[in-house]
Amino acid sequence: MLDERELAEMEKELAHYENKKAGCIGALKAVQKLRGWISDECLKDIAQHLGMTPDELDNVATFYSSIFRRPVGRHVIFICDSVSCYVVGYRELLRHLSYRLQIKPGQTTADGRFTLLPAACLGVCEKAPAVMIDEDVHGGLEPPEKVDEILERYK
Amino acid sequence: MDKKNQGKQKPLTGSFRTDGQPLELGEYEKTGGYEALRNALKSMSPKDVQEEVKASNLRGRGGAGFPTGQKWSFVPAAEGPLSRYVVANADEMEPGTFKDRILMENSPHMLIEGMALAAYAVGAQQAYIFLRGEYVRSSRVIAKALAQAYEKNYLGENIFGSGFSLQMHLHLSAGRYICGEETGLLNSLEGKRAIPRVKPPYPQVSGFMGRPTVVNNVETLCNVPHIIRNGAEWFKDLSLSEGGGTKLYGVSGRVKRPGAWELPMGTTIREILEEHAGGMLEGYRLRGLLPGGASTEFLLEEHLDMPMDFDSLQEAGSRMGTGTMVIMDDRTCPVGMQLSLQTFFARESCGWCTPCREGLPWVVHMLNAIEEGQGEMEDIDLLLEQARLLAPGHTFCALAPGAAEPLGSGVKYFREDFERHISEKRCPWGQNR
Numbered sequence: 001m002l003d004e005r006e007l008a009e010m011e012k013e014l015a016h017y018e019n020k021k022a023g024c025i026g027a028l029k030a031v032q033k034l035r036g037w038i039s040d041e042c043l044k045d046i047a048q049h050l051g052m053t054p055d056e057l058d059n060v061a062t063f064y065s066s067i068f069r070r071p072v073g074r075h076v077i078f079i080c081d082s083v084s085c086y087v088v089g090y091r092e093l094l095r096h097l098s099y100r101l102q103i104k105p106g107q108t109t110a111d112g113r114f115t116l117l118p119a120a121c122l123g124v125c126e127k128a129p130a131v132m133i134d135e136d137v138h139g140g141l142e143p144p145e146k147v148d149e150i151l152e153r154y155k
Numbered sequence: 156m157d158k159k160n161q162g163k164q165k166p167l168t169g170s171f172r173t174d175g176q177p178l179e180l181g182e183y184e185k186t187g188g189y190e191a192l193r194n195a196l197k198s199m200s201p202k203d204v205q206e207e208v209k210a211s212n213l214r215g216r217g218g219a220g221f222p223t224g225q226k227w228s229f230v231p232a233a234e235g236p237l238s239r240y241v242v243a244n245a246d247e248m249e250p251g252t253f254k255d256r257i258l259m260e261n262s263p264h265m266l267i268e269g270m271a272l273a274a275y276a277v278g279a280q281q282a283y284i285f286l287r288g289e290y291v292r293s294s295r296v297i298a299k300a301l302a303q304a305y306e307k308n309y310l311g312e313n314i315f316g317s318g319f320s321l322q323m324h325l326h327l328s329a330g331r332y333i334c335g336e337e338t339g340l341l342n343s344l345e346g347k348r349a350i351p352r353v354k355p356p357y358p359q360v361s362g363f364m365g366r367p368t369v370v371n372n373v374e375t376l377c378n379v380p381h382i383i384r385n386g387a388e389w390f391k392d393l394s395l396s397e398g399g400g401t402k403l404y405g406v407s408g409r410v411k412r413p414g415a416w417e418l419p420m421g422t423t424i425r426e427i428l429e430e431h432a433g434g435m436l437e438g439y440r441l442r443g444l445l446p447g448g449a450s451t452e453f454l455l456e457e458h459l460d461m462p463m464d465f466d467s468l469q470e471a472g473s474r475m476g477t478g479t480m481v482i483m484d485d486r487t488c489p490v491g492m493q494l495s496l497q498t499f500f501a502r503e504s505c506g507w508c509t510p511c512r513e514g515l516p517w518v519v520h521m522l523n524a525i526e527e528g529q530g531e532m533e534d535i536d537l538l539l540e541q542a543r544l545l546a547p548g549h550t551f552c553a554l555a556p557g558a559a560e561p562l563g564s565g566v567k568y569f570r571e572d573f574e575r576h577i578s579e580k581r582c583p584w585g586q587n588r
Binding site: 017021022023025026029059063066067078083084087090091118119121122125126132136137 | 247251252256287289291324325327328343344345347349405408409413449482484491496503
């Protein structure tokens with residue numbers, strides 16, 4: 001069941017579109033922001049609200065990389081693996097993060113604190129290498145140990 | 156023609172605040188902001204606006220370089236009350252590219268005014284800013300600017316008492332590079348998977364919701380207020396090349412000062428790299444560069460004196476693309492860099508057409524094997540064959556041809572590095588580089 005706050009956040013998004021279906025990506029993101037991820041049950045509820053079948057909505061949800069159809073940790077780390085970061089230390093940063101957190105891209109730490117995911121260019125190439133944690137971009141992570149202090153801010 | 160101011164005029168970035176904060180509406184107006192919209196609505200017809208932009212030789216800054224005025228002219232003449240749309244393509248995801256973010260974060264009203272002028276020129280009453288979801292700061296800055304513009308009635312009903320009305324919305328995307336392809340973008344805006352559409356019909360005839368739609372890049376739209384305010388001739392004089400205006404060029408990689416600079420269109424690669432980016436960092440040597448993002452062909456040191464503009468780079472077999480270059484230094488493994496590029500394209504393929512969906516993962520597989528020291532000499536020619544098979548005409552959209560550009564040129568220019576990986580059965584740069 002979607003609660004009142006979730007319904008209200010969804011409606012705010014839908015107001016910008018000509019029909020509910022066109023606003024489905026915004027609706028998914030609005031609910032995900034409150035819940036962390038989109039479970040099957042949640043997907044069904046949103047679909048019903050939008051007048052779509054669950055399959056129709058899942059077809060959209062599974063296409064987009066920042067809609068999570070599986071549980072994620074409290075904080076999601078997107079590590080940019082595109083070319084500008086690659087040439088200035090992406091591999092060292094990935095190795096360091098994987099070692100620090102003891103996870104590979106696609107995995108979540110045992111304590112449920114972080115999920116590590118690969119990301120396409122984050123658009124801060126002048127400050128490569130970079131990660132995005134939740135809604136914050138952190139660049140200039142060379143040497144990779146610079147990320148340690150940043151991780152501490154996300155409990 | 157008086158060109159003495161050339162290189163000094165920076166219409167896009169010259170008014171930016173020095174503290175990195177966005178220009179508030181009042182500050183933007185003090186630099187002449189919204190004058191162009193006010194004057195156009197008062198004393199120019201939509202056709203006049205189109206003609207001025209056409210005469211300015213403004214070419215699309217998203218990468219393809221299509222003449223903007225011409226693009227607008229394909230929208231059929233207004234008939235009745237049915238809606239038309241203008242969409243800003245703010246889905247900046249071309250690896251190595253960060254210019255539109257700079258414009259949006261620093262001068263959001265310039266984009267809004269450019270979109271309003273575009274909407275007036277093509278008779279649109281609805282506009283969307285299609286922004287990539289990762290640009291959280293841009294989204295906050297734009298949302299605030301939109302609210303300010305509505306409050307002053309620079310957006311909304313009956314703008315400047317002219318009878319022209321425009322509603323503008325901010326759409327935050329949810330990832331995927333293919334959303335930057337304009338028809339994939341339109342499907343995404345309709346709440347669908349971002350699969351490209353068959354063209355024709357072109358969006359100008361049948362776009363968002365099947366209605367006439369113009370999709371323009373952020374930097375393109377940001378130029379429009381300046382063209383309308385100062386005229387097409389002024390705009391052409393800003394440039395050293397045929398295409399008018401300035402360009403926001405960028406450099407990333409092992410250079411002294413990675414960043415972006417607004418310079419006359421047609422500035423040479425050497426000037427951008429050596430004067431503005433400060434040249435290579437100590438201990439690094441230039442081996443090659445991607446001139447305009449990941450989907451452009453590699454260039455070498457011998458190409459440094461070429462002007463960065465659409466036509467010159469096309470003659471050299473590459474493309475200006477987004478004008479933001481990525482530098483390959485001598486400590487970067489060309490196979491590893493290629494693997495990074497192709498991994499991106501393979502992952503971002505929408506899966507709709509077979510050559511792209513199947514071909515790109517195969518390329519990644521071969522590059523991985525070569526990088527791991529398990530490649531075979533035949534693989535090199537197979538990679539070149541893939542680059543040919545993924546070229547324009549073989550695929551549904553430009554994604555795979557974009558991947559083929561650095562692939563074909565990279566293998567050609569750095570073939571001996573590929574051969575060394577295979578003959579030595581290891582990456583000569585070792586695990587770390």
